[in-house]
Amino acid sequence: MSYKTLLVHIDDSRHSPARIALSLDLAKRWDAHLIGLYTVCTDLLPGALRKSESRPFAELEARHSELRQKAHDSFLAAAERAGHGSVEWRAPRGPAQEVATLHARHADLLILGQDDSKDAASYVAPNFVGNLILDAGRPALVVPHAGTVQALGENVLIAWDGSREAARAVADALPLLENARYVTVDIVQHADGAREAPVGIDVAAWLDTHGVNASFSATPRHIGANAGATLLNRASDMHIDLLVMGAYGHSRARERVFGGVTRTMLESMTLPVLMSH
CATH class of the missing domain: 3.40.50.620 (HUPs)
Known part of the structure; x- marks a missing residue:
C-alpha cells in the first residue's frame, strides 16, 4: 500500500x-x-x-x-x-x-x-x-514549525482511544506504518484505564494482519497535564519521530471547536503528527 x-x-x-x-x-x-x-x-x-x-x-x-x-x-x-x-x-x-x-x-x-x-x-x-x-x-x-525533521516514520506512536477518528487515522497511516522499524499503540489512561487495555491489544492484532508488528502500552496521565501533553512527553521519552492520532472537532455557534488533544497538538506539537478525522 x-x-x-x-x-x-x-x-x-x-x-x-x-x-x-x-x-x-x-x-x-x-x-x-x-x-x-x-x-x-x-x-x-x-x-x-x-x-x-x-x-x-x-x-x-x-x-x-x-x-x-x-x-x-x-x-x-x-x-x-x-x-x-x-x-x-x-x-x-x-x-x-x-x-x-x-x-x-x-x-x-x-x-x-x-x-x-x-x-x-x-x-x-x-x-x-x-x-x-x-x-x-x-x-x-x-x-511542527520548531526544529527539523531528521527522520520520519521509523519510530511511530499511535494514540489510541477506540474511536472512529483513531481507527481512521491508523488505516490512513498504513503506508508509513508498514515500513516503520518500531510501532507502539498507546492509550493515555483515565481513572478506569484498566478496562481500556483489551481495546489497544485488539488494534495491535489488526495491524499484525497488515504486516505491522506493533507493541501495546498504557500511559498514566501525568499529574497536572492533559492527555495531549502526556502524549508529547511519551513521544519524547521514546524518541518517536511520528505520532498518529484522530482529529476531533465540532461546530459550536459560529466557531469551530477542536477537541482537547487535537488543540494541544496543533498548538504545541514537537514532532510531525499524522491526523485524520
Whole structure:
C-alpha cells in the first residue's frame, strides 16, 4: 500500500522550504505525484504588507504576484534538485480555506505546517490547518514549525482511544506504518484505564494482519497535564519521530471547536503528527 498523490501546502513563510523538502522525500519514497498548492491569506498580504493597507491595490497585487512567482520557482527548483519529475504547481484564486479544502480532497496525503505566531506569513485563515483536517476528508501530516525533521516514520506512536477518528487515522497511516522499524499503540489512561487495555491489544492484532508488528502500552496521565501533553512527553521519552492520532472537532455557534488533544497538538506539537478525522 502506498500514497499515489501528495499535496503540500506552500506559502511565503520561512517554514515552507522545509515542508517542500519533506514532501519531495516522501514523494520519492512512494513514487508519488506531488502537488504544490500555493495558498496564502486572501484578506491581507503576508508579512510586512499587513501593515500597508493604505498602499494602492495595484502595488499590493504586484507584490503578491512577485511572491507567488518566487514560491513557484523555488518549488520547481527543489523538485529538480531532488530528482523528482512528477510535480505540479497550483495557485488557484479564491477564498483560501475553500480553495485548499477543494484541492485537498483529491490527494491521498496532505503535508501541512503548524501555524507560527512569530511568522506572519504562515497565517492563511483562522484555524486554517485544523479546519482543513476536519473538512477535507484526507489524512494530513502536520509538520511542527520548531526544529527539523531528521527522520520520519521509523519510530511511530499511535494514540489510541477506540474511536472512529483513531481507527481512521491508523488505516490512513498504513503506508508509513508498514515500513516503520518500531510501532507502539498507546492509550493515555483515565481513572478506569484498566478496562481500556483489551481495546489497544485488539488494534495491535489488526495491524499484525497488515504486516505491522506493533507493541501495546498504557500511559498514566501525568499529574497536572492533559492527555495531549502526556502524549508529547511519551513521544519524547521514546524518541518517536511520528505520532498518529484522530482529529476531533465540532461546530459550536459560529466557531469551530477542536477537541482537547487535537488543540494541544496543533498548538504545541514537537514532532510531525499524522491526523485524520
